[in-house]
Amino acid sequence: MTGSVRQFGAYSVVHLLDGVFEPSSDVLLHPGGPAARQALIDQAGPTLRMDVNCFLLRGPDGIALVDAGTGDAWGPQLGHARAALQQAGVAPEQVARVLLTHLHGDHALGLLQGADGASAWLPRAEILVPEADLHFFTDPAARAALPVARHGAFDITAKLLRAYEGRIRPIPSGPIAAFPGIEAVPLPGHTPGHTGYLLHGTPHSLLLWADLLHLFTAQAADPDAGLSYDIDPTLAAQSRHATLARAAAEGWVVAGAHVPGFGVLEAAGAGYRVVPA
Numbered sequence: 001m002t003g004s005v006r007q008f009g010a011y012s013v014v015h016l017l018d019g020v021f022e023p024s025s026d027v028l029l030h031p032g033g034p035a036a037r038q039a040l041i042d043q044a045g046p047t048l049r050m051d052v053n054c055f056l057l058r059g060p061d062g063i064a065l066v067d068a069g070t071g072d073a074w075g076p077q078l079g080h081a082r083a084a085l086q087q088a089g090v091a092p093e094q095v096a097r098v099l100l101t102h103l104h105g106d107h108a109l110g111l112l113q114g115a116d117g118a119s120a121w122l123p124r125a126e127i128l129v130p131e132a133d134l135h136f137f138t139d140p141a142a143r144a145a146l147p148v149a150r151h152g153a154f155d156i157t158a159k160l161l162r163a164y165e166g167r168i169r170p171i172p173s174g175p176i177a178a179f180p181g182i183e184a185v186p187l188p189g190h191t192p193g194h195t196g197y198l199l200h201g202t203p204h205s206l207l208l209w210a211d212l213l214h215l216f217t218a219q220a221a222d223p224d225a226g227l228s229y230d231i232d233p234t235l236a237a238q239s240r241h242a243t244l245a246r247a248a249a250e251g252w253v254v255a256g257a258h259v260p261g262f263g264v265l266e267a268a269g270a271g272y273r274v275v276p277a
């Protein structure tokens with residue numbers, strides 16, 4: 001399923017829906033203690049509903065994706081970004097670059113195909129990866145320090161490096177040479193190199209904030225509310241507070257990998273209210 005085309009600066013942006021993921025609300029966390037966590041769970045209900053999104057960018061340097069969805073790795077409810085891309089009129093060989101926000105499976109597995117994800121889905125694309133994530137997810141000591149349940153991203157990174165040999169480019173935060181007008185914004189916590197992409201535009205810029213928030217309304221209202229998917233929950237909460245404040249002050253349009261649609265943020269109480277954009 002594809003969304004409408006929106007223009008930010010030199011880039012047209014189309015939302016590509018990979019599918020819907022429905023984890024138990026047990027993944028919710030709150031630093032305020034058990035009562036605060038329970039209140040969050042009670043408000044959310046037993047099951048969370050999260051979109052898995054990626055984005056198609058058409059700009060001065062050709063066609064790019066921000067993230068690539070799950071491919072065929074997460075079952076039939078997901079993996080529809082490929083059909084959405086086709087529906088938007090783009091064939092895999094036309095994609096020149098992919099901006100990955102981080103190296104988790106629901107963002108990077110879509111780049112792989114075939115038995116055990118051994119081959120590249122995109123025959124020509126360069127894959128731009130936040131350098132801190134590439135460093136972390138290739139570090140044997142970092143892998144050993146995390147529980148086995150968190151080892152998947154290390155395996156995915158190794159597969160990407162094989163399947164896209166010579167086409168993986170680590171990128172620092174800040175302006176991106178291949179994308180005039182797009183800035184890599186570090187949003188650490190979810191992963192060490194977790195990165196948003198800010199498309200500068202007039203009158204509105206767009207921040208694609210990846211996994212900064214998984215729940216649009218609840219986490220905007222209470223940026224301390226987190227999910228167990230964040231590797232460093234404290235740092236992730238700091239990134240949420242700082243980024244939501246900046247997005248509200250600058251009037252940025254925001255969208256992400258797991259929140260539905262596009263919104264702008266308005267200060268409300270101790271947090272923010274999301275207004276659809």
Ligand SMILES: [Zn+2]
Binds near residue numbers: 104106107211257
């Ligand atoms: Zn994600």
